[in-house]
Amino acid sequence: MMDIKVVGEGCDKCDRLYENVMQAVDELGVDARIEKVEDLIEMVKLGVMSTPTLMIDGKTEILGQVASTSKIKEIIRQHV
Amino acid sequence: MFDLRFFVYDVAKIVLLLCVLVFSVSYIQSFFPPERSRRIIGGFKGIGANIAAALLGTVTPFCSCSSIPLFIGFTSAGLPVGVTFSFLISSPMVDLGSFVLLISIFGIKTAFFYVLFGLIIAVAGGTAIEKLGMEKYVESFVKSVKPAACDGPELSLRDRLDFAFNQTRDTLKKVFIYILVGVGIGAFIHNSIPRELVEKVLGSGNPFGVVAATLVGVPMYADIFGTVPIAEALLYKGAKLGTVLSFMMAVTTLSLPSLIMLKKVVKNRLLFTFVLICTAGIIAVGYVFNIIQDFIM
Numbered sequence: 365m366m367d368i369k370v371v372g373e374g375c376d377k378c379d380r381l382y383e384n385v386m387q388a389v390d391e392l393g394v395d396a397r398i399e400k401v402e403d404l405i406e407m408v409k410l411g412v413m414s415t416p417t418l419m420i421d422g423k424t425e426i427l428g429q430v431a432s433t434s435k436i437k438e439i440i441r442q443h444v
Numbered sequence: 445m446f447d448l449r450f451f452v453y454d455v456a457k458i459v460l461l462l463c464v465l466v467f468s469v470s471y472i473q474s475f476f477p478p479e480r481s482r483r484i485i486g487g488f489k490g491i492g493a494n495i496a497a498a499l500l501g502t503v504t505p506f507c508s509c510s511s512i513p514l515f516i517g518f519t520s521a522g523l524p525v526g527v528t529f530s531f532l533i534s535s536p537m538v539d540l541g542s543f544v545l546l547i548s549i550f551g552i553k554t555a556f557f558y559v560l561f562g563l564i565i566a567v568a569g570g571t572a573i574e575k576l577g578m579e580k581y582v583e584s585f586v587k588s589v590k591p592a593a594c595d596g597p598e599l600s601l602r603d604r605l606d607f608a609f610n611q612t613r614d615t616l617k618k619v620f621i622y623i624l625v626g627v628g629i630g631a632f633i634h635n636s637i638p639r640e641l642v643e644k645v646l647g648s649g650n651p652f653g654v655v656a657a658t659l660v661g662v663p664m665y666a667d668i669f670g671t672v673p674i675a676e677a678l679l680y681k682g683a684k685l686g687t688v689l690s691f692m693m694a695v696t697t698l699s700l701p702s703l704i705m706l707k708k709v710v711k712n713r714l715l716f717t718f719v720l721i722c723t724a725g726i727i728a729v730g731y732v733f734n735i736i737q738d739f740i741m
Contacts, residue, residue: 374515377614404513405585411480411594413517414510424469427477429610430506 366396366443367422372415376400379428381416388436392442447631454627454673461545462619462669463612469541470611473505474604478514479594482521485531491571493523494530498566501534502543502559505611509700515709520589523580525714533722534566534655537697542668549676550685553740554733558689565725572721573714581714581726615617622670630673639681646683653687654730658723661694685741686733693726 370385372378382400389396401407410419414428418436425439451680481500488496506514511532518528538559546555599607633642646653675688707715 404516405589407513408516408591411479411517411592413513414480414505415513424594424596426725427479427594429607435606444699 366394367442368396368398369401369410369419370398370409371401371410371412371417371419373404373407375415377430378402378416381418381426382421384431384433384436385418387433391433392440392444394440396428396440415416447635450634451627451631454630455623458623458627458669458673459616459620460621461548462616465541466612466615467608469539469544470505470608471604472540473503473611474599474607476500476505477596478504478506478510478517481531482518482523483593483595484524485518485624485723486521486528486590491567493527494567494570494574495563497523497527497531497570498534498563501531501566502538502540502563504531504535506535506539510549510570512705512709515706516586516589517591519582519586519709520591525576525579526570526572528570529573529718530566530570533569533697536702537566537693538562540695543609545668545672547673549672550679551741554685554689557733557736557740558693559727562693564593565722566730567716569721573717575715578714578717581711583709583711586709615733619667619669622667623673625668626670626673630677633677637681642678642681642683646678646687648684654690654727654734655682657687657691658694658727658730661691662698662719662723663700664693664695665699665701668692671695684734684737685737689733690726693729694723697726698722 368385368389370378370410373441374382378400382398385398389398407413407415412419412424412427416426416430417424417428418426418431418439420439420443426436431439481504482573485493485500486494515528515532518531519525543555543559546558550558597603643649646657650656671692675692678691679685679688703719706718710718
């Protein structure tokens with residue numbers, strides 16, 4: 365199962381990225397566990413300071429910005 | 445009298461300037477995410493690290509909302525607290541965008557000295573915080589974190605342009621209201637405030653103009669794009685250059701919301717020292733600008 369993390373302390377941009385990720389996963393029909401990392405300390409432990417950030421299977425794929433659904437689909441395909 | 449044409453023209457000018465500036469600056473910033481800046485700064489020792497932090501602060505994307513993750517991220521990775529503060533001072537005060545903005549409004553010499561003095565405050569302020577032994581006033585949970593290294597994905601040209609476009613759109617959305625308010629106040633000063641009054645309070649008539657302007661600016665939160673029209677109008681009406689610039693520096697560097705956030709990770713003593721050092725630095729820079737005004741304008 366794919367492990368997807370959306371990192372960011374509950375800002376508006378983080379919600380937008382999370383929604384786009386949900387939609388991308390839904391459209392591709394991949395088996396994934398999507399987790400929102402909102403705790404500041406957890407975030408820093410992952411090495412992340414810019415929000416929102418997208419990590420797939422431990423790899424940082426998007427750093428500090430909202431990506432479009434199509435861009436996220438492209439990234440997820442590389443992990444399948 | 446309220447001149448609508450002047451208002452619309454000024455708003456359009458600043459919005460256009462903002463779009464061009466933020467887009468090109470964001471493109472450069474996409475090469476320096478804080479995760480990478482942290483690693484670069486970590487390669488320097490002593491005051492070299494403070495200088496690196498102050499310089500990278502000018503090109504790392506920053507908003508007051510990211511100052512806390514950044515503070516925890518830097519400190520927990522083992523960077524000295526003074527180095528982190530050099531970064532936190534320079535980042536809002538002298539970013540690349542404000543440099544170009546200052547050139548277009550006040551000319552290259554003023555912009556150059558603004559950036560130079562800003563960097564000096566950042567390096568000296570950070571060093572002072574270090575030398576005063578402020579390390580122990582960082583909340584203890586900050587240091588217990590063990591951060592992973594994270595460099596971010598490789599970005600293509602297309603990714604960087606996307607990033608720059610998104611940054612421009614988000615910045616415009618966020619600061620548009622400050623531009624409206626700023627231009628509004630600027631227009632009001634232009635039309636309704638008598639020159640004699642400005643000269644008396646913020647001009648050569650008042651030796652404490654710099655101090656007053658700084659103290660008024662410290663708790664305020666605004667974007668540099670919003671403060672520029674006010675600064676421009678005040679200067680035109682006879683305010684001294686240093687007085688106006690110290691107001692701008694105070695507004696952008698320190699604000700009540702950012703101090704409330706910082707309070708979560710540092711103890712009062714360090715917070716107070718930080719505010720004191722920045723305020724003193726900004727006041728000093730204001731007086732220096734007032735002295736050299738005739739040579740650089």
